[in-house]
Amino acid sequence: MRHAGSNARLLEPQPEVADEFALSVVEGLSRPRKALSCRFFYDARGSDLFEQITRLPEYYPTRAEAQILSAYADEMMAEIARDSVLVEFGSGSSLKTETLLARAPDGIAYVPIDVSESALASAQRRLEARFPNIAVRPLVGDFSLPIEVPPDLSGRPRTGFFPGSTIGNLTPPDAVELLRTFKSTLPRGSRLIIGIDLKKDARKLVLAYNDAAGVTAAFNLNLLVRINRELGSAIDVASFRHEAIYEPREGRIEMHLVSTIEQEISIAGHRIHFEANERIHTENSYKYSIAQFQELALSANWTPAHVWIDDEGQFSVHELISG
Template sequence: MTVKPVFTAATPVTQAPEPRAFLDDVVHGFSQAQKTLPAKYFYDAAGSDLFEAITRLPEYYPTRTEMRILETRGPEIATALPRGAALVEFGSGSTAKVRRLLPHLPDLAAYVPVDVSESFLREQATALGQDFPHLRIEPVAADFTHPFSLPADLGDAPRAGFFPGSTIGNFEPAEAARLLRQFGAILGEGAVLVVGVDLVKARDVLEAAYDDAAGVTGAFNRNVLKRINRELAGGFDTEAFAHRAVFNAQDSRIEMHLVSRVAQSVAVADRRFDFAAGESIHTENSYKYTIESFRALAVQAGWTAGAVWTDPEALFSVHALRRG
């Protein structure tokens, strides 16, 4: 009998952005007529913990619905991936979703979680390795919105990608297409990509999901200001900004904003930025697709649209795409 080796999670290979990039993005965003912040800066250690709390809220349907799809259709989804693949998860977070697929993928060559928060990545990779001791885990600390290199020792194992959570909806459609093309370039010809995509639905369901009664999403939104205070010598009074989430039906997206409660001037590093009462910082978009509109986007980005799995209420979808 062949005994599979027991692996421990490797030390993350760090390709994360420099702090200067954070400052440059803040200065650029706050200098626009509509002040903005890139949503990727939500996810420091505190932000990652807050987002995990959001996923457990009764109003937030995407996570539990996608989890059910992965649990009930996991064997079918697994068959869409090449045997013996190196599975790359873009924005791996808590690894809760890949855990639903791993039991159906006993012959994975490696699992490569990619996340911008190195400490959270290390913690999650270690925990996953304890639960799946025969799984080779090769973490990469990187901003997946920029090109990065896969570990050199993956060899010629076929590549597969996993991008759950409807994170693709956080990008403008043109940027989402660019990101899908980038994933294709990283994974290579013949790769398969499994993507979670939130679907269009009633306004009240959407807005409640992003503005929960307990205020957790508001804390998550304001946490980016705490991060600016901590990392960029910012002077924000976070309670002087209110959380707002609205569905923009014309653009088919939820918008999250931080709205200044009063007129104020705030320092960031060696700059000052003025906020009028009622002026907002646009912190996130979450685009909602139909199955047909997302498949068209994938084809535009160089992928072939394959199987789609949904829940009975058609709240959420999981797509298999193939490159080349």
Template sequence: MTQTIDTQNDHHFQSNKINVNQDFAGAVLKGLSSKKKSIPSRYLYDAKGSVLFEEITELEEYYPTRTEIKLLEENTRDMVGQFPEGAVLVEFGSGSSRKTEILLRTLPHLKAYIPVDVSPTALDDAKARLTKKFPDLRIAPIVANFMEPFALPDWCADAPKIGFFPGSTIGNFKPSEAIGLLEYFAQDLGCSSRLILGVDLKKDEDRLVAAYDDREGVTAEFNLNVLTRVNRELDGTFDVSGFRHVARYNENEGRMEMHLESRKDQSVEILGRRFDFKKGESLHTENSYKYSVQEFHDIGDRAGWENLATWTDEESLFSVHLMTPACN
């Protein structure tokens, strides 16, 4: 795989790259050894998973992307009035960086853009596309799991930071984890920073389920792809056709869940270890928590962020928040 990572980040990239596979093996073995089997959702995003996610964002049923893009297009000008010149834009879980283009077109004179993602291919593709569109912008991707501490480059230490966390990726974490993550972002970005964050809202269950179980089966392919990844990277023996994609709303937890349900009694070997699945047994692959605006404001408060503004669409499908650390 050819990498086009900023040389100043090679150290991060190399060390994180080695960790990714060890992390993957550890997470899969641990997750499949549990009574309720699971794999953390970040492992859905290998090269193919990142491409499939982009396809999902284009689907009719998948309202979050087009709604968030519209909110950003309509309101970015209001946000940027307060941003300082010479800031560094740091995006967590940047994926294709398509939404970032809206900010890059509007933000005043950025010092650099630092996209952070677990998917090296998504970062490569985004950097290649953005370099053509914004040739004067310094783009310095970091391959990292943002749940764990990673260092921003020394050259941006003194620059004010603007954090960007779109796509409702915050919803992939339990509320307690989301609070921990936002606390860590506040420390990393600093007291003078701003954070622009997209959050999916609670709504009609049918609409939610359709968004995670589309008619064309792209989300099913995205979910099942994690089994192919285990087979390829961890010497696994999953019969992918022996599992089916299931998406359901968990009312008690306020979250959409994605599972892979075993169609039969079967055994799988991974790195020489055997795991048994009963017919109907579930492998839990993703949570996506849905919030009311007030519930999310409470999460931000508890994580030490002051809400400066919130925008929602007419149907109240999605919300975009502008926040600053409450440092004093």
């Protein structure tokens, strides 16, 4: 992953570790309980599949959050002054952010942070054309690490934006650590606007991650396609199936890839054995009640402020104040 530090320049990525993907895959598949990091979902094909997922009828989070942003953007942006900086963590295409930027005063700076240089460049071109009076200052970086805004923006008030309930992919202790890490970018008194998926009927949750069209299955299985392509493996992708389950004790959706047969695969010179029905854990998506998330935020020294909820009570957007 790439990290934009104090000397980072616009759209200048730091070099990748060449073997990072191979090392992570081999290590994860060598565990007693096999696992792959969800951060490897997003190659070009994976990113395209995820965009398709957000438009599926079963996948409510994107629509619910968009409704909240559209209805309450004026409230969310009410405290944004002309000299403010809006920092988005994991900005991707920045499409959701346009709803906020449309309510922002002229003169603010927008700092999108993402590991994808191409996504940042595309978003910058689009946003500069639509919002000529907003300074768009992209940074290529890994938002899970401390990141500093460009030096000429360092003295200005800041608001963070972290939509999509991305924090739900982390275990609660890791989510607390990420909120603490954000403080390196959002100092005391800064605001953070963050999307959180709410607990609800388990059947609705499972359908959102196991759609009838099979797009989420293709998204999950694309991890194996990527391993074949980038690591020279010959995994029979058809011998694995997608599985999404709700784990009520943990309050999370779990995604797995399940080997339908006993088999042995070779990855980067390592032989890895699978029993029939053995799983690879690929993603968690934690769901919170409002009180649970506010308690988590307090443990990271963030003070809960406003909460906005969609009409059906499926999703929430929280305002936190950095302590």
